[in-house]
Amino acid sequence: MDTRELRYFVAVAEELHFGRAAERLGMAQPPLSRAIKQLERxxxxxxxxxxxxxxxxxxxxxxxxxxxRAALDATAAAARRAQRAGGVDDPRSRLVLAVKAAGSHELLQKLLDAYSAVPGAAEIEVLLCGFCDQEGLLRDGRADAALMHTPFNSLAGFDSEELTTEGQIAILPARHPLAARESLTVAEVSDVPGLPLARWPSYGVYPPGPGPEIRDQTQLAQLIALGRTVAIVPDSARAWLWAEHAAIPLTDAPQVVTHIAWPAHSRSLALAGLIRTATEQRGDHDQPRQR
Structure with missing residues (x-):
């Protein structure tokens, strides 16, 4: 089986129509049908x-x-990473780190500063992405590593190291009555009259509900300030709060663990250096809590 046959089959399997699949592939339908029959034989x-x-x-x-799909993604990822490692357009070694926009800002800054001081460090391109997009970027080779957050991101198929653990907060309009509370529960935040929970996409699909569909952090911040929605986010999100926001700790929300994740088969020495630096920063972060 080769990648051409896989591309043909995946197109037909996704379209469930030979004509549409042939049009998508830019070919005639008869040779596509013959290729699928040959693959079955x-x-x-x-x-x-x-x-x-x-x-x-x-x-x-x-x-x-x-x-x-996994095989085609892996093939595309191998090509992208080989091109970066070969330095076709840039002779310097380069790594792409995928990070959720507005997430883990303090951790990211410490990691970048520490890694830049490592002798022979690769150039780091920070790829800011939307909610839960890091996984796809890592799987298809557009990123070499990613800062991922469980329980929101899946680490299946990746190697990873835990870096930080934090609680979650509710971000409400500062003028809302609940903004005066010292703490809240998830149930209380999920059932605020006239203030529905914001909805983030998972694999491109928004969950059902009355809350607004969120596309980026700026949109979310403004909708909260306008009194149109409420959000449950990791505690580190305090870094982007506006004066019109209030952050209230949640007593029963699950802990959010930030990991640095990378492809399990990676043999990149530059990536190994970045992972080592990240785990060293984790140790520095933990020491004050231990004392």
């Missing part, structure tokens, strides 16, 4: 069920779609 399984109602995946097809 070679594998010895039926991947698609074809009838007058359309095309459906078999159980084998569902497995190949899942594995095929």
């Amino acid at each position: 070679r594998l010895g399984v039926s991947l698609l069920e074809r009838n007058r109602r359309g095309v459906a995946l078999t159980s084998a097809g569902e497995v190949l779609l899942y594995e095929g």
Whole structure:
């Protein structure tokens, strides 16, 4: 099986229509159909069920779609990382670090400052991304490492090191009656009349609810200031609060753990140096708490 065959199959499996898949691939439909039939013969399984109602995946097809996407992502990631390592456009070694916009600011600044002092340190490009986008950037090779936050991000398939642990807060309009409270529970924040919880996308899909769909941190900040929504965020989000905001600790929200994550198969010496620096910063951060 080669990447061309996988691309063909994934296109058909996602479109569930040979005509649309052929148009997406920029090819005629007959050779696409022949390629899929040849793939089925070679594998010895039926991947698609074809009838007058359309095309459906078999159980084998569902497995190949899942594995095929991962294989194509890995191939694209390998090409991107090889190009960066080869320095085609820039002779200096370069690493791309994906970070959620407005997240982990203090930790990120300490990490960048410490790593820049390491002899032979690579150039770090900070790739600011939207909510929970770090995983995709890391999987498809657009990033070499990422600051990820559990329980919001999935670390499946990555190596990782824990860096910090923090609680969560509710950010409300400063003029709201609840802003005077010393603490709140998640249930209290989730059921504020006229102040629905903000909704973030997960894998491009927003959960149902009355709250506004949030696209970036600036939009969220303004909607809270206007009294249109409330948000539950890690405590470090205090760094971007406006005067019109109030931050109230949540007593029962799960702890948020920030990790530095990277592909499990990585053999990059520059990346190893960045990970080592990150874990050293973690030690410095923990010492005052231990004393």
